[in-house]
Amino acid sequence: MTSNTRVVVIGAGLAGARLARRLGELGASGGTAGAPALSVELVGEEEHRPYNRVLLAEVLAGRYAPEVIALPVPGRLTRARVTGIDRAARTLRCADGSVIAYDTLVLATGSNPVLPPLRGLFGHGGHELPEGVHAFRTMDDCLGLSKAVRPGARAVVIGGGLLGVSAARALAVRGAQVVLAQQAERLMERQLDPSASRLVHRHLTELGVEVHTECRVRDVRCVGGAVRSVEMADGYALDADLVVLACGVHPRVGLAQDAGLAVHKGILVDDELRTSDPHIRAIGDCAQHEGTLYGLATPALEQADILAELIAGDTTSRYTGTRSLTRLTLTGGDTPFDLAAFGEPEPRPGDDVIQLADATRGTYRKVVVRDDRVVGGVLVGELGTVGALARAWEGAEPLPSDGAPLLHLLTNDGGS
Template identity: 95%
Template sequence: MTSNARVVVIGAGLAGARLARRLEELGASGGTSGAAAVSVELVGEEEHRPYNRVLLAEVLAGRYAPEVIALPAPSRLTRARVTGIDRATRTLHCADGSVIAYDTLVLATGSNPVLPPLRGLFGQGGHELPEGVHAFRTMDDCLGLSKAVRPGARAVVIGGGLLGVSAARALAVRGAQVVLAQQSERLMERQLDPSASRLVHRHLTDLGVEVHTECRVRDVRCVGGAVRSVEMSDGYALDADLVVLACGVHPRVGLAQDAGIAVHKGILVDDELRTSDPHIRAIGDCAQHEGTLYGLATPALEQADVLAELIASEAGAAGNANSRYTGTRSLTRLTLTGQSHSPFDLAAFGETEPRPGDDVIQLADATRGTYRKVVVRDDRLVGGVLVGELGTVGALARAWEGAEPLPADGAPLLHLLTNDGGS
């Protein structure tokens, strides 16, 4: 890559905004010439300035105003919808007719919400959701829900994963009558073990949320284009003023696919976050590295930092040419807060379910609603889950990330599990 390289980043989410800002910092000096080594343009579809999507539930709960979760924006932010990539000419074509040239292109296109195949969801073959039915992925989704919710409103949240639990909690805090419908047998089953899931269930129930597990929604019923109820697979109907779809996400790979870039579930990248086109990189939710799609904030930020170092170095700026992305050992952390209600904290990392032969240490306090558990295999900490008080999570996560053998007597591990000064 030459100096004054044109780097264009598609996607103004957490990964794209972080990359653009880091490139501006690293590329600010072009060496003896004094000129900027990298010219960065961030292209985003949304009318809002870049924001931290992880905190949308806090905006919905009324804890934060939208501007509070805004991210630092780079100096060049273009609002446009990219419709095509011309790899031969290294240009992007946008819906408004504009064309953007690049030397290096970075795809940080993120992911789209999964819209379940429910009868009545789109009516006469249309693509617009009925009035009262909301996905929960963007700031516009969040603001639409915030405007629609009111005390006493009947809300049905479909999906009991991380996003569904956050949405149900936020709506309950806003005074809605909330029903959460989860198809699998427990809440947040991808992150939590059964004991931790039960505590989350209890927390939501204490807030007035009606939780149904092993429950599949099959139909959305509308009158005059507005939702009125949802029907379960057993025929039972729930009245609804609002329906929130929190059924997961899938990577946005359409632009890459149309341009002939290698895609599996996500856009395939190597340790330099390079796609099958040497001039195109990918990071964040849309990227698939070593068979893994992360879909979490920490890996996205790590990928952005690695790629910033590489691109800056290639352009002759102060980057690290040896920087590589080798994967992320990611911790899931969720704090559910809002208005006068006390916060509910949980964290999970690694393997929370033991294999035969593993050692397990558990501490539970039913009165306080706290739970701590770690899994040890071959004298190494391989996973853990904490609900309630998270004072030990920092020390435990560091022990897990280090993958160092634990002392044989186990006392230091018990200390990590019980010492609340460890965060």
């Protein structure tokens, strides 16, 4: 049982807000017998109410207003930028000069967008992006893009991963002329196999998005501080009113490093989500558990729930990793697009693969089976089977030898 009572959470994103809410619920229900009362303070530096970052593309597409994706946050929310951690005194220093004391500190600092080393991106040694160039990570990024985009605007999205595909589609739905530049050989190569990537490519193309793969951007050209074009490595130039940087994210670990905590790529945590300081925990995008940085919503929420139980006095809870499923639903136009990917969608030698494809309907389903167990899969289009397939994967139970139940999972749209 912990003797800590004052819990301070840095970061008001999905993980931090979820933790604060769960601690509030556990506190209201009395928590574990004999556990101390908890005082929870959530510290976030954004001016906006905490929100679901996963749905930013829907705000950009015009489907949701910003307030629709706001998160409930019980208890105390402080808007401040933490600049330092004094581990000996157990206090935080903030940019406005204030000091916040803690008994247990939770780092839910999330991640920052990767800004590629392009010529012209930061002119004259400055740190501000040129006018018309946007990252796509925060509500301010989203609102800035929403204000700038207009029908016919020429937009270049750099990066063809999950975020880049979402941004390209949202901008196309808003009427922009969109070019998507992806350095890898196909879209969403980390989550999807080649067949599924081709369907994503086709979907974007049908919306009017011009997709370029195996294409590296080397230069952002500005006039008067505003972007005018981007230049590819082969010298080809694209006119641009807007440029969206969707090149991935990296964990925000600066506070942890400055405080002397153990950091590799992320802040190292154990099964109780403790850092190298027993009074400091970490969850979400910034946390690295057993060598893994997840960077996804599902593991962040699971970590928050487990940590809430631990802080509230449950000594048996442990985080042992998340088998997470990537799901993308793109709406806002006449042709909604859904996909899901989990586990290992690329088979190893000796694996069994079951595939069903319907080119007319634009649907694709694939499951990889190893040693009679589902180890991965990809679904594009109609996702009625995703729930049942994901449960078969998460349970890791052997499949019956005749294969009929797996085929049933692939074809039964009532499986979710």
